[in-house]
Amino acid sequence: MEAQTASYKVKVGLAQMLKGGVIMDVVTPEQAKIAEDAGAVAVMALERVPADIRKQGGVARMSDPELILKIMDAVSIPVMAKVRIGHFVEAQILEAIGVDYIDESEVLTPADEEHHIDKHQFKVPFVCGARNLGEALRRIAEGAAMIRTKGEAGTGDVVEAVRHARAVLGEIRRLKTMADEELYTYAKEIGAPLDLVREVKELGRLPVVNFAAGGIATPADAALMMQLGMDGIFVGSGIFKSEDPPKRAAAIVKAVTHYNDPAVLAEISKGLGEPMRGLQAADLPEDARLAGRGW
C-alpha cells in the first residue's frame, strides 16, 4: 500500500475543500488571526495588498519568506502566497517553505512575458487568474489546479470580476450547445487544448474549482459572484482597507454561505462601517490595469 503524494486529485482536492469559502489577503500574522477568527477558509500571505501595490508602484515581487512563515505559524488554516507570472524559482522557494497553494499572479510584476510556470513540475498546487475560457484552459493545461477571475485587483470595483466571470461562464454555456465537429475550430479560436474543451463541454463547467477575485468589497459583491456561478471568493484589499475589518470579514464569510438568501444578506450587510474607498476600474489608464498581464 504505497501512499501517493502530490497527485492531481489531492491538488484539486484542496481547492474543492475551499469551495463556498472566502480567502483573504493578509500582510501580518495579526491580520491572519483576524481572518481565521472571522471564518476565512485560507489566507493569502503578502507584504502589500494590491491597493498599496497600485499606490506605491515599483516592481512587485514574491513576499519575504520570513513573513510568510510567521503567518503560517499564526493560523491553522491553509496559507497561500503569490509568485510573479513565469517566475518558477520564486515558486520553488514557496514550495520549499511549505505554503499550501501558490498564486501565479498578475498582481505582481510579470517575470516572463511569454511563458507561465510549468506547474506540473511542482508538488504544491497552483491557482491562476483568467479573463475568459481560453485563458482558464491554458492555465489548467500548464497544471493549475484552481482558477480565479482576474477582476481588477486593488480597486474595490467589482465590475471587472463580473466581466470575467460572465465571460468564462457564458462561453461554457455556449460550448455546451456546440456540435462535436465544431469543437476543433472553437479550441483553435480560443487558444485552448482540444481535450480540455471537450471535457468542459461534457462537464458543463471548468474541470477545476473556480473562484472570483479582483475588486470584491462588500457582502453583496461576494453574493453576486456566487449567484453568477462562482465556487468561492478571494478578497484582497477589500477587508483590511475598510473601516472595521473583523466585522466586514465575518459578514463576507456569511454572505458566501447564504448567497441565495436575500433576507440573510440584508441582515449581515447592516452597520459594517465604511468599505474601502476604491477606484473606478473604468478610470484606470491602460498601463495601470493588472488584468492584462498573463498570456
Added chain:
Amino acid sequence: MPAPNLIPPEKVPAPHSDFTVGVLALQGSFWEHEVMLRRLGVAVREVRLPSDLDGLAGLIIPGGESTTIGKLAVEFGLLEPLRAFGREHAIWGTCAGAIFLSKDARRNQPLLELMDITVERNAFGRQVASFEVDIPVPALKVVAPDDDRPFRAVFIRAPLIERVTPPAEVLATLEDGRIVAAQQGHLLATAFHPELTDDTRFHRYFLHLAGWAP
C-alpha cells in the same frame, strides 16, 4: 482529468424517493457528497439553517475548513439543533466533518462533541504532504459482501483520530496502526474523503446506518 465529482449536483437526475438525506452546506465539499448520494438514488437537501433539518433521515458534514464550518454553525444557531439531530439520526463527518463531530480537537473551536474521539488537526502536515492510499475497511462488507477491494482513501491536510474511547470504535487504520475512521452507533467519522472517489461503498455504509433499504 476533471476534479472528482465536481459537477453541479442537478446534473445527476433527481431520484424519486421519500428518503431524504441532508448535507451540511455551510462550506466545503457538499456538492461532491450530493453527487454521490444522488447517483445512489437518494434525495438530498442542503442544510444551512436549523429548519432545513426537518424530516431528514441522516446528515453528512462534508470536508472543508472546520474552523469556518464551526463558526458559521454557531452564528446561525445550528449547534444545538445538530446535537439533537445526532442523538436520534445518523451523521457522517468527513475530514473537517469528523473534527466537528469530535469531543476534543485539542484547540479552542466550536465542536458538536457527539463522538467520543479525540482528533488532531493537520496531523500529517501541510498540503505538500497530502496523499492518497489504499486501506482495508472490513466494515464495508456489510454493504458490499462480495467486494474485497481496499478503499482508496484521499487525505487532504487531514486530521488523525488520536484516541477512540468506548462506546466509539475504530473502523479503519493506516498500515502503521494510526486511526483514520471511527464509528459510534449511528455516528461515523472519516479523516479522509470518500466523496472524492467513485467508490460508493462508504456512502452506502452511511445510508445503511441511516436506515436506508434500497
